[in-house]
Amino acid sequence: MLGTPFLLAAALLLAGCTAAPANPVQTEETAAATPAPAAEEAEETAAAPVLRELTPCTLDRYYKASAIDDSGQIFLTTIDLNDGRQRVACTKPGCAHTGPDCWAWLQDSTVGRPNKLELYTDGEQLYWVNLTDYGHYDMGTIDPQSSVFVSGLEGADAPPVEWLAGTPNYGGNFLQDNSYMDSHWFTDGETLWALINSNPPDETTGEQTFATTLIHFEPAPEGSFAPYTAQVVWRQVRDGSTGYAGLLDGQIVVGVQYPGPDTGSMADNYKNSTTELRVLGCDGILGEPLARFVNGDYKTQALVDGQWYTMAADSTDLQVTDLHTGESRTLCNLPEAAETFSVTPQFVYGGRLVVNLSRDAGDVRYVIDTETGAATTLPTTWAKDGAIPRVPVFYQVAGERCLMKVGSQDRMVTDMGQDGGTYTHPSSLSVYAVEDLGAYLDGDQNWTICDLLTPNGVF
Template identity: 50%
Template sequence: MKFRTKITAAVVCLLALLLAGCTAAPANPNTTAETAEATPAPAVEEAEKTAAAPTLRELTNAADGRCYLQSRIDETAQIYLTALDLTDGQQRVLCAKPGCTHTGPDCPAWLRADNSVQARQLRILTDGAQLYWTWETTGEGAPGTQPYSAVFTSGTEGAPAPLVEWMNRAPDYCGVYQQDYACTDSHWFTDGENLWVFQRCEPKDETGQPCFPASLCRLVPNEDPNGPSYRAECVWRQDIGAYGQYLGLVEGKILFSRSLRADGTPARRDGDYENTCRELRLLSADGSCSPALQTDTYGVTRAAALLDGLWYTVPAGSDQLQVTDLATGQTRTVCNLPLAGDGEGIDLGPVYEGRLAVAIARENREDGYVVQLDDGTLTPRTATWAKNGVTPRLPRLYARAGDRCLLMVGTRDRMLTAMGPDGSTDTFDSPVFLWAVTDLDSWLDGDQDWQLCTILNPDGDL
């Protein structure tokens, strides 16, 4: 995303109050933000809502020293729920059934026969205390039908998977929270009691053009033991064409961007990027939205990331790494990066104990650096593998839980044989990735004495 990194003092004051320009959440899920803004709630009511808004924590696939993976465990295509221990690197089937051979639907950890051509996407997230199975519609639905989405919870040990009928549109597992078909991405949160989902979809409007509404829904535990697990309600609905993109959490509030044309109308996928402006806003769990923190046109920033509540950017045409404190509006230059041209890709993150990892993808290699954030000192990172045996690549962070992380650190050769349509066979090299676990601190120190993972299916990838 592209943003200017300077915030005016007036905007900062508005952010601190979260009053002016905020709108109440539309009661009707089909009501747009434009409609809601026509009748704003009184400022006092908005202040009370903001003060009482829950603090959100994001759910991920890793917590409490484990990373939860949907994985093949043998040469078959069947998918099981597994846990990879971030301490010893061992991958295990998450099944506590005595004597289970993990060979199909009789195994509690069995998920499905394969992961191809799914009309809905299954994700398994955790807060460290339990697992949250989310099932979301991704394809186009019939006119007038409600997209089917659901949530199931289970413990982290033994993992009793949802019943098969839950994945086949069973209504008893609740969570009809999705506002549109064609889900493109979603992010899940908890406030310690309720679940929340920020979701972006890509339905088509009346002219057949894709539009990009975003919504925030709350899922409240149902007190009726004979009813669904949760009751879902939409608390916020974005303007239907404004490209609502999730960026991260700032003090328990959702930082997101919305895109508009220069005339203020919703931006569509029409290629008119130079006339598209993007706003950075904060969304509270009660549905109140801050004024724009930043407003810029496409291409102003070549790299941006929200890390530990701070907004890091590299402006276009510049080699400066800048950081903005969104609470105060203060922006400073951290350091100058060794950039050669605007065509290079820049990846920022993670931040850990005052250090930031930066990767720069050049034409024939990938260079990495660790930035000491207090003084801007750069320390080079070492590439550990080579794409196609030629292009140097850095270790790639896949997941983290606390100070432990899962890295992709290299590849090993694997020969595959495929049969062509005429019955002939072809043997070719298809490398598989090598995975390792280590401390984040050690990784940023450049230490490569990590623990290689023991994968259940060594000839497959995680």
């Protein structure tokens, strides 16, 4: 889902994962000890790769592993961002999409932990990333499996034999920690990069640590079984998290958290911790701090479209900082932020910054001109629990289109209990829609309700 600020990511203590590197791995300590190249060498050094983050979207479709009926089976599907229809991503002639013979069929283990399937695209290919998380399920003695399977945008030509056997290993066994938390995937136009966060236990004490690992996937030699070979470029294991903050000029920016005194309260510990923003180069070198701050001093910090947006805990002024020069200015004042528990800068579109404010009284969504600071509010369109005003929830933004949750429908469902008896309970059905993003930011609500295959209406 869009719009999670780095503040919340750090609060959840994001981290990374491991693998066996082919070459020496740059750590924070070794990077600091590595001398800068001589001027002559620097001139000969190739330009740093310019990265862009992969998403589950092309400009007109969103890829989703989904149930399509009540059978419990999972299939690769797409949601058309123009007409809102969900379709099975299968090109097999005459296929009924009822089981393993369907080219879009996915076994259960590829969509639910301890195995997790994530789908990404660069607009030309589809990357099926299978990740394992046995450690969080007390299955630490089982070797993890991980894979990167590549197909065209229409899906697989047929289910891979290794996939059906439950032992995929495309791209090498790059996930080793058995404690997967989250990841971000990038391309430089030719190769893949992944920043993976995990929280493996210390091998000696058993206490939780936090790891962040940058992995580079290079195309394997022609004729190889796997399309990519994986190499660990940088890895950091420490007692404070290192979370992804965003991209700056095509370079990964991370927030390195340094714990403060232990107060016995996780929330207070986070408030007392310090975070440094640093560029993590594709060469595995961690740059000097771009910014340093105590987390409890701010309601939000977020890197959006190359700009650093912050709001101090005792203020309602939204500040914007140029991380190249360090120059900061007040973009605008958001008076309703005084009553909020969450201020979330989400994205910039057409020179307009979208900021969400969450409070007990309901949501507020601002659309702010990034040059003038002029702010307008968009109307709430539905109510959580029938009472708390809500704005549409952005799930994906792709080019000029967006996929949003725009409401919920109350309903009663009947399930079978462990004793074999049935019971009826309320379970709301989510309502999703697609719309032109610019039109919505202008205040238009003439969206197209999605026609979904998934029976429970939940992504």
